[in-house]
Amino acid sequence: MRSYVVTRVLGMFPTLAFISLIVFIVIQLPPGDIVTSTLDRMQAQGVEVSAEQVQNLRAQYNLDEPMPIQYLRWAGGFITGDMGYSYLFARPVNELVWERLGFTLIITISALLFTWVVALPLGIYTAVRQYSIGDYVLTTIALIGLATPNFLLALILMYIGYEWFGISIGGLFSPEFQEVPWTWARLRDLLSHLWIPMVVVGLGGTAVTMRILRANLLDELNKPYVVTARAKGVRPIKLILKYPLRIAINPFISTLGLLLPTLISGEAIVSMVLNLPTTGPLLLQALLSQDMYLAGSFLMLLAVLTVVGMLISDLVLAWADPRIRYE
Amino acid sequence: MDNILQVRDLAVDFTTDIGITKALNGVSFDVPRGQVTAIVGESGSGKSVTANCVMRLIQPPGRIVSGSIQFSPSQGSPFDIVSLADKDPRLHELRGGLISMVFQEPMTALSPVYTIGNQVAEAILCHRDVGKAVAWQEATEMLIRVGIEDIERRMFMYPFEFSGGMRQRVVIAMALVCNPEVLICDEPTTALDVTIQAEVLTLIRDLQHELGNSVLFITHDLGVVAQLADYVVVMYQGRVLEIGTVRQVLKTPMHPYTQGLLQAIPGLARAGERLATIESVVGDADITTPYPLVKLADGRQVSLPPQSTPGGQESE
Numbered sequence: 001m002r003s004y005v006v007t008r009v010l011g012m013f014p015t016l017a018f019i020s021l022i023v024f025i026v027i028q029l030p031p032g033d034i035v036t037s038t039l040d041r042m043q044a045q046g047v048e049v050s051a052e053q054v055q056n057l058r059a060q061y062n063l064d065e066p067m068p069i070q071y072l073r074w075a076g077g078f079i080t081g082d083m084g085y086s087y088l089f090a091r092p093v094n095e096l097v098w099e100r101l102g103f104t105l106i107i108t109i110s111a112l113l114f115t116w117v118v119a120l121p122l123g124i125y126t127a128v129r130q131y132s133i134g135d136y137v138l139t140t141i142a143l144i145g146l147a148t149p150n151f152l153l154a155l156i157l158m159y160i161g162y163e164w165f166g167i168s169i170g171g172l173f174s175p176e177f178q179e180v181p182w183t184w185a186r187l188r189d190l191l192s193h194l195w196i197p198m199v200v201v202g203l204g205g206t207a208v209t210m211r212i213l214r215a216n217l218l219d220e221l222n223k224p225y226v227v228t229a230r231a232k233g234v235r236p237i238k239l240i241l242k243y244p245l246r247i248a249i250n251p252f253i254s255t256l257g258l259l260l261p262t263l264i265s266g267e268a269i270v271s272m273v274l275n276l277p278t279t280g281p282l283l284l285q286a287l288l289s290q291d292m293y294l295a296g297s298f299l300m301l302l303a304v305l306t307v308v309g310m311l312i313s314d315l316v317l318a319w320a321d322p323r324i325r326y327e
Numbered sequence: 328m329d330n331i332l333q334v335r336d337l338a339v340d341f342t343t344d345i346g347i348t349k350a351l352n353g354v355s356f357d358v359p360r361g362q363v364t365a366i367v368g369e370s371g372s373g374k375s376v377t378a379n380c381v382m383r384l385i386q387p388p389g390r391i392v393s394g395s396i397q398f399s400p401s402q403g404s405p406f407d408i409v410s411l412a413d414k415d416p417r418l419h420e421l422r423g424g425l426i427s428m429v430f431q432e433p434m435t436a437l438s439p440v441y442t443i444g445n446q447v448a449e450a451i452l453c454h455r456d457v458g459k460a461v462a463w464q465e466a467t468e469m470l471i472r473v474g475i476e477d478i479e480r481r482m483f484m485y486p487f488e489f490s491g492g493m494r495q496r497v498v499i500a501m502a503l504v505c506n507p508e509v510l511i512c513d514e515p516t517t518a519l520d521v522t523i524q525a526e527v528l529t530l531i532r533d534l535q536h537e538l539g540n541s542v543l544f545i546t547h548d549l550g551v552v553a554q555l556a557d558y559v560v561v562m563y564q565g566r567v568l569e570i571g572t573v574r575q576v577l578k579t580p581m582h583p584y585t586q587g588l589l590q591a592i593p594g595l596a597r598a599g600e601r602l603a604t605i606e607s608v609v610g611d612a613d614i615t616t617p618y619p620l621v622k623l624a625d626g627r628q629v630s631l632p633p634q635s636t637p638g639g640q641e642s643e
Contacts, residue, residue: 223435224430224435224436225436225438228437230422231384231423231427231430233419233421233423233453233454235419242438243438246440247438247439322487323439323487
């Protein structure tokens with residue numbers, strides 16, 4: 001077990017180094033760079049820029065150096081925790097990411113909790129009472145939830161909130177709490193706004209989780225070990241939780257790792273619709289404007305989170321299932 | 328006679344897309360206290376369904392349509408298992424406490440994610456108000472009794488680290504750890520190879536002698552019946568064809584189906600010959616026409632046309 005962990009951790013480094021190379025190449029692939037896109041903008045506004053000015057701009061951003069040097073500068077900075085400088089915002093990338101990461105985490109984690117608190121009991125119910133009226137009703141609702149794009153739901157909720165209740169439900173704070181230090185009142189204001197993105201972001205996942213849990217559980221419900229436990233006299237509720245459910249949630253553990261990268265990339269469209277200060281829209285903006293350091297560092301961050309997430313998944317799975325642990 | 332179980336006119340239907348299958352069609356027999364009763368029959372004869380009825384383990388699409396299973400525990404008043412409500416506390420007391428069951432497939436009968444000790448001790452914790460330490464201790468003792476060696480280490484091992492024979496011993500320990508009055512064995516040796524079969528059968532017989540429980544043994548293996556059983560119930564297509572002592576049924580079978588079954592046992596004496604088959608299983612009036620069980624003077628019961636059972640009288 002220990003050697004397994006060590007090899008897995010050591011294996012992460014070459015993977016990440018390789019990914020960083022690919023990320024750098026991908027970012028350089030589109031023709032032009034931040035300077036050309038800035039020039040385009042300025043020329044569109046009728047500003048004339050001389051060749052010398054362009055050259056100075058390039059030198060200022062170190063864009064005149066050879067590619068390998070640029071790569072090493074970026075990758076080296078990333079290792080030491082400096083993700084570079086955003087041309088677009090004229091601020092260090094670290095600042096930009098960190099100030100949005102907190103809210104992103106709050107929204108994603110609360111959506112995740114919402115997903116599990118709702119999907120787990122409903123998934124169990126629909127499996128245990130398969131083909132009952134309740135199963136059909138919940139399945140129908142889940143399929144509607146599955147088929148509804150998140151951003152559309154966000155728009156509908158915003159419309160309803162505005163037309164019927166006269167409140168604006170975008171953002172995470174009311175205007176008066178937007179730029180003030182943390183107080184209890186501000187926290188309360190946050191919580192009163194939080195439930196909309198929580199439901200919007202969580203609903204699709206809830207429907208998927210419920211359906212998958214139902215299918216997994218149905219596979220397990222009539223397995224011989226469940227019958228043995230029932231014949232042993234285990235009470236019905238404990239029986240479901242201890243025996244089939246324990247096996248049925250394994251697939252969810254193995255996808256747990258994939259949740260980490262979505263913490264910062266997920267729900268960009270919903271965030272834009274609801275005007276949420278999360279990292280998703282920032283990533284989109286960085287990619288569109290070829291803000292090299294911002295976009296590259298974001299992609300790299302995603303790669304790190306994916307690799308670390310998969311490691312966590314595998315370790316948790318080994319902890320939960322002795323069959324994997326003992327291989 | 329003192330019967331711990333009295334099964335009367337038990338009928339079970341399975342509703343499927345293509346219609347209703349009558350898995351059991353009026354099954355009646357007794358399980359005498361402290362004896363081994365074997366149910367024999369081919370695949371699909373309803374022997375396992377019968378066993379599952381006694382434990383009330385029939386799940387949809389299966390359904391007990393009618394009949395009764397009178398259970399007379401040594402303490403307390405007798406009751407009908409079939410008419411117990413799903414939420415009746417006696418049902419959970421019954422399962423694993425008063426009546427327990429050993430299943431056919433030891434490879435899949437245990438959960439892969441809990442230790443052996445956990446799963447055996449759980450049986451005690453379900454039925455008795457004792458602490459975990461006591462339950463663990465008694466589980467250890469029971470596992471030693473069924474022949475698991477190196478027990479201190481094995482209690483913490485997982486089922487997939489055990490061989491099939493060892494797993495079946497664990498399942499037997501789990502079934503016996505609450506000292507049930509009836510032990511149901513549903514083809515407990517079918518999935519095991521021959522040497523392990525013999526060991527497990529010896530174990531079941533020895534424990535039965537030692538503990539004195541009543542055993543309902545489901546099998547299609549007449550050799551096992553001869554070794555183990557006191558009474559035999561022959562089943563075919565959801566009905567009982569013949570009931571008697573093991574000597575009556577195996578030595579002087581009355582019903583043509585039982586006779587066919589016995590002739591179909593391959594033996595060394597007839598090596599090289601064609602194996603006997605049971606002719607025209609479908610369409611033979613002698614087998615497929617349901618005649619009521621008739622009780623003969625020597626105590627055996629057989630399902631034959633009245634004219635061919637002289638001196639017999641219809642039982643109950």
